[in-house]
Structures are given as structure tokens and as C-alpha cells.
Amino acid sequence: MDGGGAGAGAEGELTAQETALYDRQIRVWGVDAQKRLSKAHVLVCGMNGTTIEFCKNIVLAGVGSLSLMDDHIVTEDDLNANFLIPPDESIYGGRSRAEVCCESLKDFNPMVRVSVEKGDPSLIDGQFLDKFDTVVVSRASLKTKLFINDSCRKRNKHIAFYAIDCKDSCGEIFVDLQEHSYVQKKPGGETEQQQLTYPSLQEAISVLWNGLPRKMTKLYFAMRVLENYELSEGRSPGETTLSDMPAVLARMKDMCDKMSFNESQIPAPLMERLLSAGKKEHPPVCAILGGILGQEVIKSISYKGDTIKNFFYFDAADGKGVIENISPNSAN
């Protein structure tokens, strides 16, 4: 659309270029949401098949800036579910995942600033987080997730926290928006202000299992067992194989006993699937998780639409994408 007066955007208005590019999505979430989006700063720690899907989605949507943190040097394994890394060692060789992904992402939308932040997520400084409105952590140890989540909560400004992981055909998203108020559309078309209070990751995973609803997705328990096992063994996330099964089952029994929870509620075949997944990501599941997370981040930034509280699960085996609310006050 030309003729709208290119570059004519008055203070606070979208430019003609932005209006033309974002036309279809503005029709979904409105001009105000688009403006908020263009002022938001997002940090992603951990580049993999799932987070690059997320990055692609919010860069296309027109987020203000995106910073990538992942110092790991690219290896052949990283190519599997990743469409941002060309399979050419002369391009990726010796460079970090964040650097190579950044270069490709920049190309997706010239209006978004994409940059690399060097460093180790487990040592992030609280003040550094003030640069961001949203922080996404992926394939990090439980300890790192708890640390970053806690750091976000300690800042004076509101920083939304997400953790996302894909284990082959299964995936999990955790959301902590602390206090989040938003506009909800009611059936008649009128809107209503809603207020949600989120627990921290520590508070959520401390909820006793025997108090949770019986119809809960079993993936929740299995993922907690796995991250607990990895932490106690000093393994990096995904560094597991089927040979860990006996030790994992022992850990599972231990955790279940502590919470007076019947361990038969956690199916062994599911545990097996997660163990044998290792670091493998199933690309269709990455697309689904990255799509859901992209949508969630857009909703929370724009204060528009129901946000997930506080876990989301997808399993390609049954095809369900389920929200679970695991909060101290809602457990019974």
C-alpha cells in the first residue's frame, strides 16, 4: 500500500510501512497491541529448534528488539531442527549458536533489532535483566531456571518469565507473569478487565502432587522427575539415555513417596520416551510449542487476550495441547 504517506507516522503512530507490513495481524490484535509490541524487548537464553520457532514468530510480528544468549559453538547436532543455521561448516564453524541464529533472524524483518548477548544464563546479573520485558529460557537446568525466574521477580520493573522445552514428541511451557492484568473479550463483544496472580516456578513445583487434580497430564510429573534427576546427577538437560531408566525410576519413587503420591500415576513408558529423547526435538512439535509461546508473549505484551496460567503441554502421541494451572492456592 503506497500512497498512505510513506514514513508519515506522527509521534506514536505506526508508519505506512508498518501498516502495510503488519496489515493482516493488526486486523487480529489492533493498532495498540502492535505499538506495544514494537516497544517490547525480549531475551531468549538457549537457541534450539523450539526457541528459533519462537524467535521467528515474534520477529515477524514486529517485536521491538530480540536478544539471543547462547555461547555454545554450533555443532552438527544443532542442525537437526534448526532452519536458521545453514548446513555449511564454513559458515557456522567456530561460531556460537546465538551469533549464527542472529544473522539469519535479522533478515526476517528489517524493523526488528536482533542482537547477541554473550554470557552464561546461570550467572545473569539482575540489573542486566532490566533491559528486557520478557525473558525466555530453554534447555536450562532446574537450578538456572529457578535462578533467572527469581531474578526477574526481584526487579522493580515487571519482567515476564517463560521456560520452554521440547523432548522429541513432547513439550512443556512454564509461564510466570507475576501480576498480570489484561482485557478479556466477553462473548457479547464487550470487554472486561481481568487480573491474574502467578506463582513463581519454585512455588509452582513445590505444590504437593497428591493435592493436584487426578486428571492432570502425566507429563507434568515426568518432567519434574527428569529435571530433578538431571540436577542431582549434575547432568546438562537432555544428557540422558534409556540406560538411566533404573536410576530415574528410583528417583521417581523417592519423589512420589515424599509427596504421598502413587507412583503408578506416572507411566513408565512415558518416562522412557523422555529419557530416550535426550536432546532430540521433533520439528512439528517445535513449531507447535514455538507458535504457542509466540502467541503467549504477544498476548502478555499487549495486555490483550487470555494468557496461559501457568503450564502448557503438548504430546504428539495424543495430539492434545493442554493448559494446567499449578498454583499453591488452586491445589486441591
Next chain:
Amino acid sequence: MAAASSEEAIKAAKVLMVGAGGIGCELLKTLALSGFSDIHIIDLDTIEVSNLNRQFLFRQSHVGQSKAKVARDAVLKFRPNISITPYHANVKDSQFNVDFFKQFNVVLNGLDNLDARRHVNRLCLAAEVPLVESGTTGFLGQVTVHVKGKTECYECQPKPVPKSYPVCTITSTPSKFVHCIVWAKDLLFAKLFGDKNQDNDLNVHSKDDSSSKTDVFERNLDEDLKKYAQRIYDHVFGYNIEAALGNEETWRNRRRPNPIYIRDALPEDAVQQNGCSQDHKNEEQEPSEPSAMVSLGLRNPQEIWSLADNSRVFLEALKLFFEKREKETGNLIFDKDDQLAVEFVTAAANIRASSFGIPLHSLFEAKGVAGNIVHAVATTNAIIAGLIVIEAIKVLKGDYQNYRMTYCLEHPSRKMLLMPVEPFEPNKSCYVCSETPLVLEVNTKTTKLREVVEKVIKSKLGMNLPLVMVGATLVFEDGDGLEPDEAANYALNLEKILAELPAPVLNGTKLTVEDFQQELKCSINIKHRDEFDTEKEPDGMVLAGWSGPVDKQVTSNGEKKPVPSASSTEDLDGTAEDTSAKPGMKRKLNEILESKENFDALQNPSDVVSSSAQVVDDDEDDDLVMFDEDPKQGKKKRSQ
């Protein structure tokens, strides 16, 4: 999921993707990452700017190029060793026949229009190739699996009926903004800039009966353009409204409209005001295409213009069409990507809306209504593409017990955002995948064969190149390969009344219609009826036993006009569609309705969703919405 056998199935598979748009880009990427190595992709479209916010394989520099080809090149950058075969073509072309389809193990649709979806459905049924169908609209979407004999076909369920408006609402008694848009686009715009030979229902009251031979819309030989524009303005917004007010009956229970003349809208000498382009002209850059907004210094497409501004835009746009684009006038068709056309239609609709006390709208909103623009975001397309690949892998493994249709919802239902549902069984009375005859009620003594072919066989049954038999007598055949004498004979038959055909079509006659390309054959039993209600049965005939979509029509006199039509298959990512919950199904879709908001969300302003009694799903894009298009019209591009 037995990983090993999935991998084998993927490796051995040859897949056909139809559509390289919103869903298509995501799908091609996810297929390539998942290990698919022989992918064919058909798309007739070229890339546009408004695609770039979600069709991530495309860049600004690709605008104007083939979607299928650019998508292929982009994916080969990260998966150089796979084979991707692009076709920059219409899937309805004859090269894509049943034999072509038979070479594939599965067909994956990422389409944006009903016509093409139905066509692909038929070819998949004929070639016995499984089809995974999809659509998205905003945050909503769905994926369905269609395997002959195992699950329903795409046409087993009735599709939502697009909104249609009675002619008199459009021509005389608009009550909503969309009515004004339809009037501005399909009547006024078509009258001024379109094909003069087309029927047009624009009410034209002539000032003087003796001069009724001269068309008021015709510009007199040496008539000044400004004067001409003002004369049209005064005629359609002033004089015509005043004339209509004379019909007291019409206004007994309605608010009376106000006639609007230039002297009311632009009291300070309109002639001076209008067209003073140089006052506002942005001197830094000459616009690449004429725009009334630019000439008048109006910049924000989100802003609602005053009546005066709308009037200025109307006059300026009309003038620019004749000044800068004169060659095109006479055969223009409204295109939502034509800035000047959108400006003209916005202004005309708003002026009419002022007359009738209807709230005015911004150019951005008016464009959405006029272009039937489907809401689209990248995330939903990515999710839907992921779900398509998951189903495709099940299909390739023959894991039919686990086939699912999946709905992507905006509001959770039973805690689910992604809700899988067991697929329905084939509908035994579906005219496409079973052989149930249809019944056509028609006046056999007054209706020409042409009307049956156009309105029923092509439009409703979606046949491309039909053949019509009465008993054993061939009365009509479409296509290029006919002998001249045959073609002449069929052309003659087309103009004959049904009862007077060489093999007469009367009450009780059975017609057999067939499309060889689609390998679809069905029977139509004829039932004679004398009278039809012109408002409720505008076709002058009624087809029963058919559950397809109904064209949106403005007119009652038999001429079909899509309203408001998507200007083509362009930029929609496919529509999510409505599927009715049928009694006796294992799982009723109305479970999805647990959250009523999922439906309301579907009721977008373009009225694409038919009713909340039907279940989620279609078009956005992508569904809950059906777009109808005039098949003959195709996408009209401006020459410049």
C-alpha cells in the same frame, strides 16, 4: 510413535503441497526439517508486501515473484540435499490430473479458497490419495484428515453459507456499513470504472424522462473532469436519495436518509477545494501510483475521515482514475491491493453511510470489509503446519486408528488449546464421495440449459469442465478439444429451454453430469416447478441433496455477483471452516463449544462465519469462513 518406522515412512514419501502461502511456508519448512525429501509444491500466486509478516520464506526483494519457486529456494538454503519441485500454476490446470495426483503418498492443502479445496478433494478421492486439509483465521485453525473409505471427504459436511444481502438492502435500504461497501464496490465502482456491458443494479433515477436514453454516468465529450466528478456525486448521493425518498412506503418504518450534495458537504466552493493537489503534494517523492489520500495530505489509514474529507477523496479519486488511469477504466475490477480503488470505495461507502445515519469507518477498516480480508498471524500458521505434519506421518504409516482432526482454539475448552477429535466417517449421502443423486427443482419451460450449467453444475457442484447427458444423449460438453461443429451444437443447446433440448428435460428426467478431470460423476433428478421466490431463491432453481456452500449474491435477477468477494485466492492463508455437529457422532464437536467465545471470535466483521450453531473451525484464513470467488474472474492485476 515407533520412531524407526516414522523415519522410514518419511524417507520413502513423495508429498504434494498445494499452496505456498501462510500455512504453506510453515509447512514446507517443517516438512524439510522433519526429513521429507521429495516435496512438490503448487501455487499460482506471487508474493505481496502484506504476506511478509508471516510468510517467512519471503523477503521484500521477492515481491512479485512466484511463491512456490521462492519458497523452494529459501528452504534449500538449510536443506540443500532434498528435492523440492515447484509449480507456479493453478492446481485446477489440466496438467494436475488424476494421474499426476496418483504419484503422491499424501496431499497436504494450505489453500485459501473453497473452490480449489473442493477440486483437490475430488482429485484425491479419484486418485485414492489421502488428503490432509487445513485452515486458519486469526488465532483459530484446524487440520482434518480425509482418507477415502475411512474418514469423511472434505465435502461430506455442509460448509458455512456466506452471508448474502438482498438486492434492495444494497440498492435502497442499507442499515450496516457492509451494505454501503457492497454498494460502493459492486455497484458504483463497477458502473464507473468496470465493464459497461455488465448488468448493474445501481438505481438510476433520471432527472428527465425524455433524456433517459443518455446514461448519466457517461462523461460528456468535453466535460471538465471536476464538473463530471461533482455531477456524479450530486447524482448518486443527492438526487438519487431524494428520488428514493419519494417512495413513502419504503420509509414508513425506517429512518429516512438525507440527500447529500456537494454544496452541503463542501460548502466553501467545492470546485476550488477539489483537486488542489499542489497544496499538499509531498514534494520529496512522487507517488508511484496515484492516490487521492496523498494528493489531499491525508496520511493515517486508521483515522475516520469527516464527511468533507470523504467527499474530497471521492472527487479526487474519481478524477485520478480518469486522469492517470484512463486506459484501465472500462474493465477495472475492484482489487483490495489497488490503493486508489480502496480510497474511492471507502469514500463512497462513507458518504452513503452518512446519508443513512450509519457510523463511518477508516480506510483500514473499509479495506478489510471490501477485500474480505482474513485475519492472519504467523503463530497459528506455524502451529497448524506442525499438526499437518504429525497427521501426515500417521497417514504415511497407515496408522488410521490414530487419525485426528485437530482444532486450534483461542480460548481453552476443557483445558485444551489444541483439541484433537476423532475423524467422522464418510457421509453416506455425500454427492461427492458416495453416489447419491441430487434433486433440482426448476422451471423446465422457461429455464435455459446455460443457467443450469452456470449456476448449478459449475458454481454449486464446483465442476470445472462438465459434460451433461440426458439419458444417453450428450447435450453439452465443456473444454478445448471439441470439434468445431460439436462446439457450435453445444453452444446452441446452451441457449435452449430445458424442455426444448434434443433430449427434452422435463419433470422426472434424470441428468448425468460428469467432470473427467475430477473424475466426478453425479445424477440430478429434475423436478419441475412453476414459481420461485425472487428474494429467497434468486437462482430461480433449488438444488437439494447438496451440502456445499452458497454463493453470496447481490442481485435477484439471476446475475451472480460475489459479495463482498475476496479479489482472489491471494493472501488468505486458508479458512478455518465450520463443521456441523451431527447427532450420533462419537464425539460431538459442540464439546468445543464449551467456551462460547471460540465462536464469537469467529464472527468477524466480514460475516464469514455462518452461525454459532455450527462448530468451530473454519476460515480465517483461513476458515470458518468461506470465500467465494468468481471463477472466471481470477485475479485481476492492474497493468501498471
